[in-house]
Amino acid sequence: MEHVIGQIINGLQLGFMYALIALGYTMVYGVVKLINFAHGDVFMVGAFVGYFGFSQWGMPVPVAVLTAMAVCAVLGVVIEKIAYRPLRYAPKIAALISALGVSLFLEYFSSLKFIFGPNYRVVQRPFEEVHWQLAGISVSNIQVMVMVVVILMLLMLQYLLFRTKIGMAMRTVSLDHDAARLMGVNVDSVISATFAIGSALAAAGGVLYAIAYPQIQPFMGIMPGLKAFTAAVLGGIGIIPGAVLGALIMGQVETLTAAFLSSQLRDAIAFGILILVLLVRPCGILGKTETEKV
Numbered sequence: 001m002e003h004v005i006g007q008i009i010n011g012l013q014l015g016f017m018y019a020l021i022a023l024g025y026t027m028v029y030g031v032v033k034l035i036n037f038a039h040g041d042v043f044m045v046g047a048f049v050g051y052f053g054f055s056q057w058g059m060p061v062p063v064a065v066l067t068a069m070a071v072c073a074v075l076g077v078v079i080e081k082i083a084y085r086p087l088r089y090a091p092k093i094a095a096l097i098s099a100l101g102v103s104l105f106l107e108y109f110s111s112l113k114f115i116f117g118p119n120y121r122v123v124q125r126p127f128e129e130v131h132w133q134l135a136g137i138s139v140s141n142i143q144v145m146v147m148v149v150v151i152l153m154l155l156m157l158q159y160l161l162f163r164t165k166i167g168m169a170m171r172t173v174s175l176d177h178d179a180a181r182l183m184g185v186n187v188d189s190v191i192s193a194t195f196a197i198g199s200a201l202a203a204a205g206g207v208l209y210a211i212a213y214p215q216i217q218p219f220m221g222i223m224p225g226l227k228a229f230t231a232a233v234l235g236g237i238g239i240i241p242g243a244v245l246g247a248l249i250m251g252q253v254e255t256l257t258a259a260f261l262s263s264q265l266r267d268a269i270a271f272g273i274l275i276l277v278l279l280v281r282p283c284g285i286l287g288k289t290e291t292e293k294v
Contacts, residue, residue: 002136007259008252013143013212015251016150020205021228022235022243023157024076024198030174030238031194032088037099038079039202040225041106044218046072046203047210048116054126061126065149065207069200076199077192085188110218123214146208153204154244157197161240166193174238227254227270234274236284245285249273 021043028036046068053064083102087095111118130141161167169190172180177187209224210216231250235242250270257266277285 003259005137007255009137009139009143010259011252011255012248013146013251014255015248016147017205017209017212018224018228018231018250019244019247020150020153020201020208021224022232022247023154023240024202025229025232026235026238026240026243027170027194027198029232030240031170032084032191033092034084034095035099035229036079036084036195036198037096037225037229038083038102038106039198040221040228041103041110042072042075042079042199042221043202043206043209043225044110044216044221045075045106046199046206047216047220048110048206049203050207051121051123051210051216055124061207061211064126065204068203068207072203072206073196073200076195079199080192080195085191107219107221116218118218120215120217123210123216125211125214142212146212149204149208153201157201157240160197166190170194223267230271230274234277234284236287239284239286242284242286 021039024039024042025036028034028039049071050064050068053059053067054061057064059067079102083098084095087098110116125142127141131138132140159167161170169180169185170193172183172185173187173190180187180190205224206221209220227250228247231246232243233246234249235244235246253270253273254266257263257269261269281287
């Protein structure tokens with residue numbers, strides 16, 4: 001039983017990191033109905049910036065995390081203005097192809113020797129990993145740090161969305177762009193802010209991921225990004241609580257499958273559960289079917 005609980009805690013750690021990435025997917029989709037497939041690569045950039053911050057630039061970990069969040073927030077805004085804004089009213093397939101192009105550009109540009117380089121880097125953790133025994137269950141300081149940081153960020157995001165003007169503007173734009181403009185909302189600025197916030201959350205997830213699983217490389221964002229997108233769809237794309245719920249489910253399924261069945265089956269079972277859930281609830285676990293007037 002202690003082993004089972006230990007694996008559940010590992011699954012929570014992984015699920016919370018997926019949640020930070022999934023929130024970016026679901027926020028952008030909720031506001032502009034766009035799947036930002038470059039989001040996983042923003043997560044990768046955040047991991048590298050945070051790694052350089054605490055390992056080579058001598059920054060404390062909180063400062064390195066904030067630096068990575070700031071860099072990726074700017075990157076997210078640049079991506080939106082260059083690759084997505086000109087295609088906002090184009091056919092959806094054009095924006096989708098543009099998103100894939102941005103993703104490939106970030107991966108291969110980051111692989112250049114004068115950027116991050118193509119090789120794996122082993123992350124020297126800025127502090128030692130400490131394990132505590134609680135009723136026979138092993139809990140590490142890294143697991144506690146990940147869960148506390150992610151929960152605080154989720155609470156701050158909820159406050160921003162429901163207690164601030166920019167949050168109200170984001171919720172207004174998500175309902176109707178034209179009506180938001182008539183109400184005096186600067187839609188372009190709100191969309192840019194959405195990309196900035198989502199990218200900053202992904203960057204924080206990247207730094208935590210680099211510390212928890214201390215190895216990074218330019219293509220590291222592909223699978224976490226894909227699984228976080230899957231988590232957002234599983235919980236209900238465009239719904240923030242759904243993204244968190246889907247991420248926690250994905251983290252548990254992946255960890256428990258690897259621990260008790262086979263590490264080679266964890267991805268197959270995780271995506272299989274997504275297919276089964278969508279067959280029953282095509283809009284996701286917390287999604288609601290909407291009726292459109294013709």
